[in-house]
Amino acid sequence: MAATGGAGAAGAVEAADQRDPAPAVTRGIRILGILASAEGPMTLTEVAKALGIAKSSASNLCLALEAGGMVERVPLGFRLGRRSAELGAAYAFQFNQVRELFAVCEASPVLRREVVQIAMLADADALYLARHEGRAHGRIGTPLGSRLHAALSAAGNALLSGLDDDEVRALLAAHPAPRLTSRSTGDVDAVVARLAETRARGYALDEGRSFEGIVGVAVPLPAWAPSDPALAIGVALPADVATREHVSAVGAALRAAAIALTNPLGRDPRG
Structure with missing residues (x-):
């Protein structure tokens, strides 16, 4: 039953991605929201679980966000990067x-x-x-x-x-x-x-x-x-x-x- 549920969840995520014109962007935005709500850094496993995607996919997204300064890697995982603060200040x-x-x-x-x-x-x-x-x-x-x-x-x-x-x-x-x-x-x-x-x-x-x-x-x-x-x-x-x-x-x-x-x-x- 657990395997069936996992497959169903993966299928739902895949179907949602097919309807989304830019799924990678949507997932990247979700990662920023998840990290913003977290009480501390999150591991790659935790990020992948929160998004319902494979760890390898979460890794690619986090690497791209890290390269852009939107997230940063610390010993306990990932947290928001200083670029997110710069954008917040620019918005205000x-x-x-x-x-x-x-x-x-x-x-x-x-x-x-x-x-x-x-x-x-x-x-x-x-x-x-x-x-x-x-x-x-x-x-x-x-x-x-x-x-x-x-x-x-x-x-x-x-x-x-x-x-x-x-x-x-x-x-x-x-x-x-x-x-x-x-x-x-x-x-x-x-x-x-x-x-x-x-x-x-x-x-x-x-x-x-x-x-x-x-x-x-x-x-x-x-x-x-x-x-x-x-x-x-x-x-x-x-x-x-x-x-x-x-x-x-x-x-x-x-x-x-x-x-x-x-x-x-x-x-x-x-x-």
């Missing part, structure tokens, strides 16, 4: 708002001290593209390239606030939120109600839904150009300094930063 710096983030933060008496991040919506996640390192509270916040479910994080709520409620419900029905902390809730009605509060207040608030002891504050950041994605800009604060007054000051500073980072030709003349 396509957007004018990412390039201008650091100057805008340094010009703000409030934001220059804080961890300020820019995120975009990727499926139902907030994907973090850029990070200004404040020095007020040490190293907190979300690493570049990380994702947090949009229903939980402040940046995610700021991004969702630009959608209508039906779009939000459809998105969350397809991608339920995980329970990350004791405060996490993926209940769709609760999320929709929270987004109404976000729109009324002018900024989104995450009081420990993504990380215990961390408060997030974020505002929407309209796309600079029609082809750009909508973004959000937010701050991560330790809960012990996130007083009502400080959160309000951060929210106001973020709104001012969003105005500074909005294309002048696309700004609402009403302010």
